Amino acid sequence: MAKTPQKIQIIPLGGMGEIGKNMTVVRYGEDIIVIDSGLMFPEDDMLGIDLVIPDISYLIENREFIKGIFLTHGHEDHIGALPYVLKELCVPVYGTRLTLGILESRLKENGVSLDNLIPIQPGDHITAGAMKVGFIRVSHSIADSVAIYVQTPVGTIVHTGDFKLDQTPVDGKVTQYAKLAELGERGVLVLLADSTNAERPGYTPSEKTVGVTFDETFRNARGRIIVATFSSNIHRIQQAIDTATKYRRKVAILGRSMVNVVNIAMELGYLKVADGTLIDVEEINNYPASSIVIMTTGSQGEPMSALTRMAMSDHRQVEISPSDTVIISATPIPGNEKLVHRTIDYLFRQGAEVIYEAASEIHVSGHASREELKLMHNLIRPKFFVPVHGEFRHLVKHAKLAQETGIPKENIFVVENGQVLEFTPDKGCVAGKVTAGPVLVDGLGVGDVGNIVLRDRRQLSQDGILIVVMTIDKQRGCLIAGPDLVSRGFVYVRESEMLMEEIKDKVRQVLEKCEANGITEWAFIKSSVRDVLGKHLYEKTRRRPMILPIIMEV
């Protein structure tokens, strides 16, 4: 009989040093569980990439040991990689009903089977080999969020998932403090906790504070009200609908993902809407402006979203009028600032009143601020701590906060994706590294766009391309057609005739010189053309287009 191993491993495959693609592996002997499986939106320099998912080579290599994937909540950065992961791995997926509801529609879109989805609820326990997995209700900006704890023969691990400690949540379902405290009392070996707001002092305000601003805005608005928010923020949508009902307004839901999530949430009972409140967007003109609320997507200024189209006067059904009040109930996700601001500016240009975060209390975060994090640490009182879910500076700030709550520095591990953390009841260490990193998804290609393709896209994006085609006689080695030039994204060719003639002359000179010297290797001719033109073009334009000499032989 094999000896019971006295250690567990924790391996983050995503979410370390980044906001997104959260994925954490817990391994005890030959039992593996996975917590979350998220995507990330591409960085600015990942040109043309649609989304980024974690590298799951480690999971594929160890597929026979995986007992299940356990989800904390239904945000894209926690479930968005599953349409890809489940094509590789056939394992059970556990999540709360709303989480699975949202996941189902993503899987259907991608033609992935729903057979392995297993609903759980706070209080349930799932046996995963020698481990036992439990769920604890927490507050977050999406309903039905849970923290996950894993009981192993070595000790208990708690993973908070994304959370805040909202003392007055919209649905009244408060974080299960007693359960957290009970785990803490019994002894927790390792805590992994959300670091998103580790920079932010104090407490994150309750979701209900947004309801107060809704009330004030709805009370004073005379025309239509258009509310843009994250489609997954059921509680925000609930508050907007409740306020609409209070002020006797009808609500139209707009935007594919908003319609989708609202339907799921209503079906599952997470969103409560009085009969007769919802109307179809086609009906809005049947009511006076003062009786209408439009709930829509586009709070991130996404170019194709409903709100952005309205702002640009490009929406088929809704035209902005100066009596409209537009509420953007969201904060720009880092990187989206300019898009959001552009939307706000265009709405103002159309004369609408715009309520947005920089100027009003119209959004609260879904993540715990520093005082809440400290409370979490004091409830759990873990022996070891691993900050997760944050850019590197957030992890560092969270590590320092943990020290302040009394965890010794040597028991805190700030690690990168792929590093293997190993814990015994007494000791923790970094014990190696597995394959980890971003896998880029571009259209149907998963992982086929790498550094070379991206480097080319970057060069093309900066100064375009100049193609030089020459047809050369195979026997005699001399030019018989061309050089022909084709350029894109470099200069406006119609106004650059002189430059183009200069380029042709330069090419002819290179070819003549090669011919005179008896040089016939294509590679040499091509690189000479590239060098001579590169220098000439930089001198004349200070630009460095990609230069592509093509030789056709006949």
Add this chain to the structure above:
Amino acid sequence: MAKTPQKIQIIPLGGMGEIGKNMTVVRYGEDIIVIDSGLMFPEDDMLGIDLVIPDISYLIENREFIKGIFLTHGHEDHIGALPYVLKELCVPVYGTRLTLGILESRLKENGVSLDNLIPIQPGDHITAGAMKVGFIRVSHSIADSVAIYVQTPVGTIVHTGDFKLDQTPVDGKVTQYAKLAELGERGVLVLLADSTNAERPGYTPSEKTVGVTFDETFRNARGRIIVATFSSNIHRIQQAIDTATKYRRKVAILGRSMVNVVNIAMELGYLKVADGTLIDVEEINNYPASSIVIMTTGSQGEPMSALTRMAMSDHRQVEISPSDTVIISATPIPGNEKLVHRTIDYLFRQGAEVIYEAASEIHVSGHASREELKLMHNLIRPKFFVPVHGEFRHLVKHAKLAQETGIPKENIFVVENGQVLEFTPDKGCVAGKVTAGPVLVDGLGVGDVGNIVLRDRRQLSQDGILIVVMTIDKQRGCLIAGPDLVSRGFVYVRESEMLMEEIKDKVRQVLEKCEANGITEWAFIKSSVRDVLGKHLYEKTRRRPMILPIIMEV
């Protein structure tokens, strides 16, 4: 004799609905003056563009009337277009000594003559035809800033430039409240005022509050201190140097623009440094770490800057060590957030302590917040108001603030670049439009990159390019070489051999079909190739590379 006109025109050529390229024209009859001449950094979708300047067609058409360009201060968004503008216009340029000092180095770099620069100081008056121009000292995040007033036969115009009302400025030179009040008492026709912080409630803290944070940080740091800030913020640099002196540290200046501005400011007496304080960066290793401060550029995470190179372990002279304290004394300019955060993360990865805005009071704005704006309005008490220098939402917020201070709505004008505002002593209106807009500078090309080139760059950046070269026999119309394929930024070709073969087959099919039908027009053949391949590639990859068929005839 010509009748004295009873109206003045104000025409913004930049700075409306945008942060950057500030430029305002004031015209009385046949006298024109220009206030500021700034550049803007390119928007995200302006791929490969270096900078953006205002379209000055109007000024070129009216060049004989221009009496001068008057500068409010030395920031790029107020003086950065002059190297280009002064190549087109030969007119006097008025500015304070520091403003001209910074401008001179920019002009020299671009080979533009310095002959037309005329230094002024607060209190001076310049006659510009029938107008008289005066200067009022204001506080801002660069020393030697002025507001400008223009006395015309129709009335007085006040342009605040960029300002804040710092009651305890570092150099003790307080905004000239008395002069502003005096103008207000005598009657101001039009106020144009900085709208950058029109969203921000309360007062902007004094620059001196940053000095307090410097003191605390310097007092506690045991190793080297590295301070990154805007090179133009002389007062910030002064405070860092003063604090260094207090704690007996030597200061090394790093980064071309920082060295440049520090030299100019010291020469002109705007920066006071005790003898023996400054050392060369080559000397830093001759001193203990606890005796060193390095002042550097890179507070915006600019990829080539000194700080970014240090963070990436790519700096020739300075290597980050875990005992270093790095102070990033700046806020990310919108759009730079990700770059700044990346720099911070890499500094933390190297073990340094990093003090940055999100977590400390280490930066204050240079622009007036709402209560300061109200005070400015109440000092000037203009008849008409035009918010300037801001994105559209800032202009709208500033307009509403002006209404709160008592200016009637119909006397407030929120306009776009190029709109002509016309004022009589009693009435204001929009009276037309002149050419205005962004002129893109790419390398040596000014204005030659337009929509077509940008559209191509965008397409290339997303999915790359596929080039199909075919050599066709002129007489027989049949393919004699190729199709050859070259692709860049589309797929990794070595792993896409099958796709490439499919493409070649598709091309051959198109050519055969054309040949069979006797079609020989190149244009038709090319567009058939493009259509067939476009459809096929989208089906197979969900990508839309630029497809470039090239036919060579021999």
